[in-house]
Amino acid sequence: MQLTSFYFKSNVRRKLIDPLLQRNMKRFGGRFVEARAAVMTEVDNLETIRVAAAAIRDRSLANLDSYLVAFEEQALARGSQVHWAETAQDVNRILIEIAQSNGVKKIVKSKSMVSEESGLNDAVEAVGIQAIETDLGEYILQLAHEPPSHIIAPAIHKSLEEVAALFSENHHTPRQTDIPALCREAREQLRPHFLSAEMGISGGNFLIAETGSVVIVTNEGNGRMVTTLPRIHVTITGIEKVLPTLNDFSTIVRLLTRSATGQSITNYVSMLTGPRQEGDLDGPGQSHIILVDSGRSRLLGTEMQEALRCIRCGACMNHCPVYQNIGGHAYGWVYPGPIGAVLTPSYVGLKNALDLPQASTLCGACQVVCPVKIPLPELMRVLREKSFEQGLRPWHERLFIRLWRGVANRPRLYALMTQVGVRVLSLLGGKKKLLHHLPGLDGWTDGRDMPAPQGKTFRELYRKRRS
């Protein structure tokens, strides 16, 4: 996927004044939050399960090599073919090789964020293979030629009217006016593709080391279609997605679906182990699993390792006040919101996504809802430290911070400077005691006044009062 994280600030500016996006985010953005809150009341020991879920993920990561090899061994024993991709480009190359050697002309895809990382659709289309997204949200975006703006609700930024227009234009059908009719239209459009495609691609929510299974957690049924009907199924997923056992999955899925869509469980949880077996009447004849590194292993053993716990529920972005106002596209890559602010710089390089770790008030709402207790604010702070240390932040910002540090550590100098400063600002504030413009602080005063100081510092007044 094309990376525009470097342009975060101008992306933000555009998104904040995009009336359609603003309206859609306001109308729909809160629904996941409400649904999650409602369904979590079923879990009377949420914190206990969160701790257990985090421990499961930590266990997987601490022995990642071992669990991956265990997974591979089991998967191979069941007839799956396991491929290892070091980079995003490798993902596309491996996939194209599998497709071309099997004469694949058409691919149906269920949602795979990893395939967004590598821009898989463009790559296969470049060699003349059709790739069709079948998750409703992803399908809408494929028609609109847009990337997803949310990891589980990719078209959350689109309204009914926009979807209706897209469908009518692309399907040459009368314009629908309600959501169920649009869903039926998509179903009717996509059903023939499920039946005719030679290859199905899915992501993998988890890989189970115990059994060599790929687990996918879905609602629409397209995930089941693409893993059942075409003669080849390819799973594309990150190496960090391995879990030791099916019991571990059972623990984690209780939090995953509740955190994601606010469901006690999704409609479908499918554990897929190998290709069609002897006597089976359906299922793919070939099962391929592409294990993708693409930057993940770099995080191991660093302060950022905890980010690899992520189970992609999207709760952090749903609850993020920054995301709620700017939407997912502004973040400029596959993963938006707080987890994106942490993963994107880690995967694509800090200097290419410099503003993302800054794109948070560190309010902590994300950390509170994360089902695997990723300390997202702390990780953003770590990335800010790296930016600062590597001199990647603007010089005036670094200068200001160093100056403040120096002054605040010299109480007399601090007293002098603050006494002068507040007097000046107080005078500038005038009768209304408001500063409408402050040179160097345009970031503030462009949209807000700065209430002026009272005029003397507390320390002066206190000293006077004591004497």
Place this chain on the structure above:
Amino acid sequence: MSARDNILARVRRGLGLPGDIAGFERPAVQEYIRKNPRGPRPTYHWSDHVARFQERSEKLGTSVDRVASLPEVPEAVARYLKEKALPQKGVVWHGLHALEWERAGLMLAARGAHADDLVGVTGAFCAIAETGTLMLLSGADSPAAVSLLPETHIAILDVQRIVSGMEEALALMKSEREALPRAVNFVSGPSRTADIEQTIVIGAHGPYRVHVVLYGSVYVQ
């Protein structure tokens, strides 16, 4: 060096592990998988699995019917289809083909599902009371697409095979089967989507309706 070796080497380097230990030989990992511990879960406030299963199923949009014994199932299925004005024909799992469908006026073929099948009748390996979930295992007699392609999915379930949680369902499978089937599908209600305006619509790519017919009685000591 292959991509596999490179990735594993990077992982080991990151984790500060020696590079030459073959992963799966690490005893802690083998030991953990062998022990296969179960994690914590919410308090189960119910005692009656059947009632809980029914309540949760209905919450998901699955309708539930109950008959005394297996031979009564075809009539119950026919009744449901008639009530909903649905076609009286479709596809059925082999294992259930011996039931007297025709006598109930139903034309069910025992085969894999076709794209134009409108009704699919399956059994279920077991069901989960906690979430109102059916557990379906694929196999020669139980093709996966029968619960997927038709607009209506009807599942026949022995009430004695409702277990409390996913862990128990998986344990039951491990105790009765040598290996996992190609596909274990946990089905919780009709397919749905909320991808347009976060509005839930029942019936996305999979069935519009899921109907469960429970039969038998729970043995009480």
Place this chain on the structure above:
Amino acid sequence: MRVGLFVTCLVDMMRPRIGFAALKLLENAGCEVVVPPNQTCCGQPGFNSGDRESGRVMARRFLADFESFDYVVAPSGSCTGMIRCHYGELFPDDTVLQHRLDALSQRTFELTDFLVTVLKVERLDSFFQGTITYHDSCSGLRELNVKHQPRQLMGQVVGAQLREMNKPELCCGFGGTFSIKLGEIATRMADNKCQDALATKADAIVGGDLGCLLNIEGRLRRLGDDTTQVLHVAEVLAGPELGQG
């Protein structure tokens, strides 16, 4: 009980009366309050901007200024959160210093938390004429569990009527240097907060962190609202006859 009052840099510079309100509240509750004259800033602006050294320098200073007290109290959840939740991770290689900081952190409290949890204040003898809507500042709420304390205390203020806004726990967009670096988002977030607060038609928007209050007031005034008061919870609790110095 000897209490060191950490007024915080923002209060020191922008709103000394909040510091005096805190002083009065603590003294009325029977504390012997001392304001160490050399105190400045907790180091959070730099720390959150990626300069760990800011945190370390100011943690050392804080220790020098406040270690001798039974308790330290600050009229800010944000600065208290910095001290309680982050000072402890600044010196991984110096266990002695770390231990001293941890001990001090545990004696450091946000003002309303201290009044309710430690002093168990049940009577305030103050009044406020009007309706109040309370904004839960993020650090106090999520790092220190400050939620019921300010409400419990405001319940003791004669005449003060609390009217909860929609989403009182939603961040106002201040976020320290965030409010300048990503001012446009901060402004939009402040705007949302103002809308939620104004919808209650309360006479005053009250909070426990001056940063948030400046952000909210700054947006309110820019929107042309000159009447809605924006007050620190200490000002409300201490009552109107507060010494202004």
